[in-house]
Amino acid sequence: MKVLVTGGAGFIGSWLVDSLISAGNAVTVLDNLSPQIHGSVPRLDATWSDREAGVEFIRADVRDKDALDAALTSCDAVVHLAAETGTGQSMYRVSHYYDVNQQATAALLELIATKHSHVRRVVLASSRSVYGEGAYRLEDKIVVPGSRDPNRLKAGLFEPTDEHGNSLTLIPTPESATPQPSSIYAATKLANETLGRVMAEAYGTTVVALRFQNVYGERQSLKNPYTGILSIFSNRMRQNLPINIFEDGKESRDFVHVSDVVKAIALALEAELPSYTTINVGSGVPTSVLDVAAELRTCLDSQSEFQITGDFRAGDIRHCYADGARARSLLGFSPKVSLRDGLEAFSRWVETQAIPEDRSAQAQSEMASLGLGKISA
Numbered sequence: 001m002k003v004l005v006t007g008g009a010g011f012i013g014s015w016l017v018d019s020l021i022s023a024g025n026a027v028t029v030l031d032n033l034s035p036q037i038h039g040s041v042p043r044l045d046a047t048w049s050d051r052e053a054g055v056e057f058i059r060a061d062v063r064d065k066d067a068l069d070a071a072l073t074s075c076d077a078v079v080h081l082a083a084e085t086g087t088g089q090s091m092y093r094v095s096h097y098y099d100v101n102q103q104a105t106a107a108l109l110e111l112i113a114t115k116h117s118h119v120r121r122v123v124l125a126s127s128r129s130v131y132g133e134g135a136y137r138l139e140d141k142i143v144v145p146g147s148r149d150p151n152r153l154k155a156g157l158f159e160p161t162d163e164h165g166n167s168l169t170l171i172p173t174p175e176s177a178t179p180q181p182s183s184i185y186a187a188t189k190l191a192n193e194t195l196g197r198v199m200a201e202a203y204g205t206t207v208v209a210l211r212f213q214n215v216y217g218e219r220q221s222l223k224n225p226y227t228g229i230l231s232i233f234s235n236r237m238r239q240n241l242p243i244n245i246f247e248d249g250k251e252s253r254d255f256v257h258v259s260d261v262v263k264a265i266a267l268a269l270e271a272e273l274p275s276y277t278t279i280n281v282g283s284g285v286p287t288s289v290l291d292v293a294a295e296l297r298t299c300l301d302s303q304s305e306f307q308i309t310g311d312f313r314a315g316d317i318r319h320c321y322a323d324g325a326r327a328r329s330l331l332g333f334s335p336k337v338s339l340r341d342g343l344e345a346f347s348r349w350v351e352t353q354a355i356p357e358d359r360s361a362q363a364q365s366e367m368a369s370l371g372l373g374k375i376s377a
């Protein structure tokens with residue numbers, strides 16, 4: 001196969017490109033080496049940066065339609081990863097997120113449909129964020145609560161309830177849960193899914209939207225202050241600085257190691273699939289923020305103190321973890337890396353990296369100044 005990987009110089013993309021090359025595929029990467037992710041003097045530091053590796057690297061913005069057009073030439077498949085990824089940042093850079101995430105995806109799908117019908121499959125990087133809150137059970141019903149009320153959050157009432165204030169029991173979120181994005185980032189990802197479905201039905205290109213949970217691991221950007229809780233924590237833990245734990249620390253995420261995610265993408269490129277489908281990609285295990293922070297602190301042998309501040313941000317959810325049944329049945333995918341093993345590998349890699357300037361406080365204050373949550377200085 002010849003595969004176009006947009007965003008192929010990023011965290012997930014760079015591992016995916018390694019995997020595609022070692023499986024004997026040709027790869028084109030289109031990536032603008034965004035300074036927010038790659039630093040102010042961005043350079044391609046992927047393992048495949050020499051042309052010998054069989055990778056064509058196009059440094060271009062995914063919004064550049066001519067560059068996309070050229071990159072699509074003779075490709076059999078596309079994995080579309082290029083995106084802005086900061087949930088919080090998306091709440092005030094709305095048109096920029098719309099442009100990079102949604103408008104560019106529309107242009108990509110249009111080019112494939114009208115000019116590059118040799119592309120038989122498109123894998124869209126979607127996100128668990130499309131669900132908003134995860135799924136819960138109330139008696140015998142499955143409930144997906146709406147966005148949490150800021151007044152309840154201010155009062156320290158973090159757990160979602162139903163509209164009558166009844167407490168709910170968390171369950172794994174299946175793909176059939178009604179999506180209710182609570183951030184602009186999530187809204188762009190859901191819109192892309194819809195674009196993909198309509199184009200697949202109309203033109204016959206297979207489109208699969210993979211809803212990644214919280215992906216972590218070696219090579220994740222340590223410089224981007226807008227996303228990646230483990231990057232932000234690890235930067236501070238390496239300096240033994242205090243860690244601001246939002247809410248009460250019991251909010252949870254499904255942390256899935258990048259090597260598992262890359263396997264799921266490779267399977268999605270080859271499996272027999274319906275013309276359009278969404279598939280969860282996660283570990284299937286919820287872990288509280290406090291627990292993951294404690295594990296990471298142990299792995300990094302850090303003395304950082306945890307400050308449980310009750311802070312919160314608009315757009316954040318309380319819990320969500322993947323129901324992996326569809327990934328198992330359609331892709332034959334099951335995650336293999338335990339959180340402990342993944343955090344060990346991540347920590348050993350982090351220790352080989354320079355400690356970047358910590359800009360997370362600045363990123364948080366941008367939100368606080370717009371009233372998008374309560375964030376301590």
Ligand SMILES: NC(=O)c1ccc[n+]([C@@H]2O[C@H](COP(=O)([O-])OP(=O)(O)OC[C@H]3O[C@@H](n4cnc5c(N)ncnc54)[C@H](O)[C@@H]3O)[C@@H](O)[C@H]2O)c1
Nearest residue numbers: 007009010011012032033034061062081082083125212215
């Ligand atoms: N990492 C996660 O936890 C996670 C979770 C859910 C979904 N996703 C999605 O997976 C995809 C890959 O995420 P990642 O973690 O590897 O992110 P990343 O930030 O490490 O990589 C994104 C890549 O896209 C490139 N890029 C950004 N804007 C671009 C533009 N305008 N033109 C061209 N290239 C551009 C960046 O330079 C970067 O190399 C994204 O679409 C993201 O939304 C990631």
